[in-house]
Amino acid sequence: CKKNNINVVAYYSLIHNNWAEINHPDWKMIEKNGKSARENGGRYGFVCPNNGKYREFLEEQIKEMAAFSEYDGVFYDMPFWPTLCRCDACKARWKKEVGGDLPDGEDTRGAQWGTYVKKLQDWMAEFCSFVAEVTKKYMPDVTIEFNNAGIVAFDWTAGSTERISDLADYTGGDLYGDPASHSFARKYFYAITKNQPFEYMNSRCLKLYEHTVTKSKERLECEIALTRAHHGANFIIDAIDPVGTTDKRVYDLLGELFAKEEKLEQYNRGKMVADAAVFFDSSAQFTAEGYSFGNKETAVAAVRKFTERHIPVGVVANGHTENLSAYQCILLTGVQDFDNPEIEKFIKYAQDGGTLYFDGRSDKRLISRLLGAKEDGTVGDGRTYIAPKKRYEDVFCGFSEKYPLPFGYNLPKLILPEDAEVLATVCLPYTLPKDNFHFASIHSNPPGINTDVPAIVYRKTGKGAVIWSAAALELDEREVFGDILIGLLSFAGVKDFSVFADCSTNVETVTFKDGDTVYVNAVSIIPDKKCKYPLKLSVKTAKKPERVIELCEGKEISFCYENGRVNFSDEIAFEAAYKIQ
Numbered sequence: 001c002k003k004n005n006i007n008v009v010a011y012y013s014l015i016h017n018n019w020a021e022i023n024h025p026d027w028k029m030i031e032k033n034g035k036s037a038r039e040n041g042g043r044y045g046f047v048c049p050n051n052g053k054y055r056e057f058l059e060e061q062i063k064e065m066a067a068f069s070e071y072d073g074v075f076y077d078m079p080f081w082p083t084l085c086r087c088d089a090c091k092a093r094w095k096k097e098v099g100g101d102l103p104d105g106e107d108t109r110g111a112q113w114g115t116y117v118k119k120l121q122d123w124m125a126e127f128c129s130f131v132a133e134v135t136k137k138y139m140p141d142v143t144i145e146f147n148n149a150g151i152v153a154f155d156w157t158a159g160s161t162e163r164i165s166d167l168a169d170y171t172g173g174d175l176y177g178d179p180a181s182h183s184f185a186r187k188y189f190y191a192i193t194k195n196q197p198f199e200y201m202n203s204r205c206l207k208l209y210e211h212t213v214t215k216s217k218e219r220l221e222c223e224i225a226l227t228r229a230h231h232g233a234n235f236i237i238d239a240i241d242p243v244g245t246t247d248k249r250v251y252d253l254l255g256e257l258f259a260k261e262e263k264l265e266q267y268n269r270g271k272m273v274a275d276a277a278v279f280f281d282s283s284a285q286f287t288a289e290g291y292s293f294g295n296k297e298t299a300v301a302a303v304r305k306f307t308e309r310h311i312p313v314g315v316v317a318n319g320h321t322e323n324l325s326a327y328q329c330i331l332l333t334g335v336q337d338f339d340n341p342e343i344e345k346f347i348k349y350a351q352d353g354g355t356l357y358f359d360g361r362s363d364k365r366l367i368s369r370l371l372g373a374k375e376d377g378t379v380g381d382g383r384t385y386i387a388p389k390k391r392y393e394d395v396f397c398g399f400s401e402k403y404p405l406p407f408g409y410n411l412p413k414l415i416l417p418e419d420a421e422v423l424a425t426v427c428l429p430y431t432l433p434k435d436n437f438h439f440a441s442i443h444s445n446p447p448g449i450n451t452d453v454p455a456i457v458y459r460k461t462g463k464g465a466v467i468w469s470a471a472a473l474e475l476d477e478r479e480v481f482g483d484i485l486i487g488l489l490s491f492a493g494v495k496d497f498s499v500f501a502d503c504s505t506n507v508e509t510v511t512f513k514d515g516d517t518v519y520v521n522a523v524s525i526i527p528d529k530k531c532k533y534p535l536k537l538s539v540k541t542a543k544k545p546e547r548v549i550e551l552c553e554g555k556e557i558s559f560c561y562e563n564g565r566v567n568f569s570d571e572i573a574f575e576a577a578y579k580i581q
Helices: 018-023 052-068 088-097 113-138 149-153 179-192 217-229 248-265 295-308 343-351 364-370 390-396 479-491
Strands: 009-013 073-077 143-146 172-174 199-203 233-237 276-280 313-317 329-332 355-359 374-379 384-388 405-407 411-415 421-429 447-461 464-469 499-502 507-514 517-524 533-540 548-550 555-557 560-562 565-572 575-580
Touching: 009 052, 052 113, 073 113, 088 113, 113 143, 149 172, 149 179, 172 179, 172 233, 179 199, 179 217, 179 295, 179 313, 199 217, 217 233, 217 248, 217 507, 217 517, 217 575, 233 248, 276 295, 295 313, 295 479, 329 343, 343 355, 343 364, 343 464, 355 364, 355 479, 364 374, 364 464, 384 390, 384 447, 390 421, 390 479, 411 447, 447 479, 464 479, 499 507, 507 533, 517 533, 517 565, 533 575, 548 565, 565 575
Parallel strands: 009 073, 073 143, 172 199, 199 233, 276 313, 276 329, 329 355, 355 464
Antiparallel strands: 374 411, 384 405, 384 421, 421 447, 447 464, 499 533, 507 517, 517 575, 533 565, 548 555, 548 575, 560 565
């Protein structure tokens, strides 16, 4: 590697360690039934980060690793709780720090459950801090990376937060899912990494557990191009055959695809342009009481609503909220009432002149201090509607009091102050949806009972404004719900975006600004090169540029400049990158 100028990064698996469990059974994680995951039929052995003897062993392993060779970096995998551990070390630590018996984690609304969630996060962050400290002790010059996939991929049981990624020199991790999830994760990694570029890992196989079927060339190219478009570093995961070999054909293909993107990496400059931001709260990855979704699901969906409409959007996260004033609007979707200190910064953002959107049974501080409202239970029987008031129907894309928006869950009720502007109210079905003997329609529960319960509210606060929706508009996949969400922001004055793009939703655009130069990347999220997409771009610039260049082919693009915006058209088959200078 050194002869070929390749950085050497050591790999080490934390917590997942079959050898350690087999040889030191007193280190293993214990599940509720008193057995380990392996003893319960699992393949993986888990050792507990709270066990002092395991930590001593881990330090010896890191010391041995340092003596074995010289490295440029170390990648630590699996920094999360794979199961809710009930070993003696966890019980003792809980008793010392909190008192009483360690909860089992099943009573998710019990008095100690919130403390338990926070302790899982505290303990995993403290363990990773120990790992980082020991690594620097024996290898002071290496970079450290923890696998941060768990922050996005798992729920509260993993204990994964930015307090782990903040220990690393750069953020990275392997993630699997649909294009919307990947888009969200790339923006999230970009936002939280200590140093750019972040690293984004994809498997070269369609299924991680079947390592003989490679993804199509087009799909790999698509994934690699989208990471580069976000100014990330690509990492492709491949399994080594048990006999110690790899498939050379795979690396020939990856070399070809990497070479293409390497030509564009010289233009990875500037900062990502984002007019809107969506808050992801890793500390509260659980659903609100009575609902099947929470902040993560709604945050991913909200980012998707913006990317599908080619509106520049970013992600903000705990510990990374220092530049909130840079955004025209911020969305706090599905945020839980979990004593998060970051909420104070969002309140200040709105009062200082920003536009804040939040929804559902949110943090009480947002409801009381921004809306001036009080909670008053919920309304509905599993099926509800939101009926726009007549004078606001234009915002709601054809929905009205007679034809309201449908939702499949109950909605929160608020008691509002007089200065709150109600844009829509709750409407209920003719009959109770769960009553299968009395109904207005055999197949559905049509709307029929109007109420005065506020459903969507606009209120000015300080120098800014807030919009609250009782329902998670962003979560509905139907296109019109996204249009309504953007329409509500426009109603609040958020409309002059840095970039406008008229293009298929199969294309994602990501924009960066470097001084007076703007870079716009456009990549198809569908791995099909037979499709061609017309693209019209309108980009705000401080002055008329000298030229616009498409960097993949090196061609100049004709443009016009009016009202402070550069306007041009093109057609892309798979990927395009524009430099406006």
